[in-house]
Amino acid sequence: MRQSSPPISKNLRDIKKIIEFTRDEKRVLFALNTPIKIQDYLNTLPKNFEHSGITLRSPRRVLLVKEAHCIEGALLAALALWYHGEHPFLLDLVSTDYDFDHVVTLFKVDGHWGAISKTNHIVLRYREPVYKSVRELAMSYFHEYFLDNGKKTLRAYSNPFDLSLLPDTSWVTSTQDLWWLSEALDKSIHHKILTPFMIRRLRLADKIERQAGKLHEW
Numbered sequence: 001m002r003q004s005s006p007p008i009s010k011n012l013r014d015i016k017k018i019i020e021f022t023r024d025e026k027r028v029l030f031a032l033n034t035p036i037k038i039q040d041y042l043n044t045l046p047k048n049f050e051h052s053g054i055t056l057r058s059p060r061r062v063l064l065v066k067e068a069h070c071i072e073g074a075l076l077a078a079l080a081l082w083y084h085g086e087h088p089f090l091l092d093l094v095s096t097d098y099d100f101d102h103v104v105t106l107f108k109v110d111g112h113w114g115a116i117s118k119t120n121h122i123v124l125r126y127r128e129p130v131y132k133s134v135r136e137l138a139m140s141y142f143h144e145y146f147l148d149n150g151k152k153t154l155r156a157y158s159n160p161f162d163l164s165l166l167p168d169t170s171w172v173t174s175t176q177d178l179w180w181l182s183e184a185l186d187k188s189i190h191h192k193i194l195t196p197f198m199i200r201r202l203r204l205a206d207k208i209e210r211q212a213g214k215l216h217e218w
Contacts, residue, residue: 032080070119073118074118081105123212149210157193
């Protein structure tokens with residue numbers, strides 16, 4: 001399927017004029033003024049293992065508890081980009097039912113796409129802004145996306161999901177889990193990347209790749 005154009009709004013609102021950020025929030029967000037700095041900050045946050053139950057915390061809650069899993073980190077990264085005048089895009093990477101989906105934050109430099117990623121694994125990490133299309137970037141994750149048995153599981157990716165186009169900005173500061181946002185992302189336009197014929201012919205990841213894939217940051 002042809003890659004459609006990202007739904008970029010012409011008049012990006014100034015999030016600093018909409019949200020009353022705390023002093024600590026302003027300090028952190030002000031410092032996160034490049035994708036590299038955002039990624040480096042996310043890497044300092046311990047993995048949210050959800051020991052007390054599954055969560056989908058807002059960026060405000062993430063900054064308070066100082067831990068995050070993939071979509072929580074993606075939302076914080078998107079907020080940091082928006083804080084500095086960039087579009088807050090998410091990209092949803094969809095796997096099979098036997099694996100977990102992954103969400104990253106998109107950014108663009110000199111007409112090329114990159115991605116910020118919060119992950120606990122050696123793979124599915126940051127992408128340099130060298131990709132001409134979102135599909136090209138999404139496909140860069142394909143060979144890294146596999147189970148412990150080597151089966152490759154990436155099946156689809158979303159259009160860039162622009163958080164600035166949501167009806168309100170409650171996702172930034174909510175004290176409640178953002179299940180509604182996850183549902184909206186799931187229902188957004190996605191593109192399949194494999195045919196049934198392709199799936200049947202996929203080769204398993206090599207043993208050494210599977211061993212490397214078991215490395216954890218936290």
